[in-house]
Amino acid sequence: MSETAPGDLAVAFRSIERRLREALEPVDGDRSKVAPMGDELDQVVQQAASVVGSAATGESVAAAIDARSAESWKEPELQALRQHALDVGRLLRAIATAAEAAADG
Secondary structure (H helix, E strand, C coil): CCCCCHHHHHHHHHCHHHHHHHHHHHHCCCHHHHHHHHHHHHHHHHHHHHHHCCCCCHHHHHHHHHHCCHHHCCHHHHHHHHHHHHHHHHHHHHHHHHHHHHHHC
16 A cells, blocks of 8 residues: 555545445444444544544545645655555454354354
């Protein structure tokens, strides 16, 4: 993800809520079944929000990213957002796996 452009990062953050809903489908959307990972996901989104100065939702982070011109970004900001996006993806995969296990168990 080292070459990820701001627009790509906006897409990644904008998709968080949809991807979380999909991951939680096996447990009918019950976040309590994956609480520690769900809490960690919230923390990562909060960290990304602090980078861009937005509210702590994926949509707000995406909107803040989109509101800035590509030239205005500093590499440390982009690197932080890239890492947060990678963490979000990892957590969403782990949540999906845990939700499937909870539904089966």
